[in-house]
Every structure is written in structure tokens, then in C-alpha cells.
Amino acid sequence: MSVVLDRTDRAILKELQEDGSISNLDLSKKIGLSPSACLSRTKNLVETGVIQKFAAIVDEKKAGLEVLAFVLVNLSPLNRDTLRSFLSEVQKYPQVQECYTLTGSHDYLLKIVAKDIESYKNFIIDSLMQNTTISSVETSMVMGIEKRTVNVPIDA
Numbered sequence: 001m002s003v004v005l006d007r008t009d010r011a012i013l014k015e016l017q018e019d020g021s022i023s024n025l026d027l028s029k030k031i032g033l034s035p036s037a038c039l040s041r042t043k044n045l046v047e048t049g050v051i052q053k054f055a056a057i058v059d060e061k062k063a064g065l066e067v068l069a070f071v072l073v074n075l076s077p078l079n080r081d082t083l084r085s086f087l088s089e090v091q092k093y094p095q096v097q098e099c100y101t102l103t104g105s106h107d108y109l110l111k112i113v114a115k116d117i118e119s120y121k122n123f124i125i126d127s128l129m130q131n132t133t134i135s136s137v138e139t140s141m142v143m144g145i146e147k148r149t150v151n152v153p154i155d156a
Contacts, residue, residue, distance in 0.1 A: 003048045008033065010154045012041055013050070017151040020054045057150060060113050067114040068142040071124075072106040076135035089131045095123050106138070 005013070011031040015022060022030075028038035045051045060068060075082045090099050090110070098111040114120035124137060 003050050005050070008041060009045060012038070012045065013154045016051065017154070064115055065113040066116050067120045069112045069120060070140045070142070071110040071112055072138040073108040073110060073134055074136040075107050075133045078107065082133035086131055086133050093127060
């Protein structure tokens with residue numbers, strides 16, 4: 001269910017996406033609200049789920065994770081039990097940064113990080129492929145990141 005956002009809510013979202021650590025006082029000055037009204041609006045955006053959480057964005061390479069891969073996964077047989085089993089396992093792996101259900105010729109797309117290619121190979125063989133519901137895995141290694149953002153486009 002979508003939430004109706006007014007111009008002020010959108011302004012708050014734009015500012016928080018640029019700097020999630022901005023103080024409420026600074027945020028209120030930037031958008032032209034009193035600090036108490038700004039805090040109330042921000043809390044409402046959190047409570048309604050528009051803002052899911054506040055987090056630090058870590059540079060994988062600087063944290064020692066040199067490999068970034070996108071992995072296409074197919075399950076067999078494809079039914080609710082295999083889906084539940086697969087998704088339950090995926091939640092356990094910190095290497096799996098994102099998991100998307102797909103339409104088309106593949107069932108899932110995973111974003112996976114690893115220290116190096118050997119660690120990646122070991123994770124795929126020793127962990128991911130141990131799930132017997134997986135029928136195939138196809139990996140695309142990231143050679144360079146040309147654009148990356150976590151910001152959602154917000155029209156103020």
C-alpha cells in the first residue's frame with residue numbers, strides 16, 4: 001500500500017537519502033520546518049515504512065571484498081516448498097547481499113560479495129549449491145561499477 005507524500009515529506013526523503021546522519025536540527029533548517037515538526041514527520045515516515053532503516057554504506061573493496069558477482073539461480077522442482085527452502089537458506093548467508101525473484105528463464109538473481117575468487121568458488125560449491133533445490137547457477141562477475149545508488153528518485 002502506498003503512502004501519500006506531500007512536498008515536505010519528499011524534501012525530507014531527498015535530504016535523508018543524501019545524508020542519513022544529518023541532525024534533525026540541520027534537516028529542519030534545510031527544509032524550512034521547526035525541529036519538532038521535522039522530527040514528527042521523519043518519525044511518521046519511519047512508522048509508515050516509507051523509510052525502512054538508516055544504515056552506513058560500506059565500500060566492499062575497502063572492506064576487503066574484492067569479488068562482486070550477480071548469480072542467476074534456477075530451482076527444481078519449482079513449488080512453494082522449494083521456494084521456502086531456498087529463501088530460508090539464502091537468508092543465512094552474509095555473502096548474499098540481495099535476492100530478487102524473477103520472471104522469465106531464471107527464478108532468482110543474487111548479488112554476492114566475496115574476499116576473492118577462491119572464496120567465491122568455495123561459497124558457491126560448499127554452501128549455496130548444497131541446497132538440493134538448486135538446479136542451476138549462472139554467474140556474471142562484475143568488472144567495474146559504473147553507477148551505483150541506493151537513492152530512490154523523489155520529486156520534491
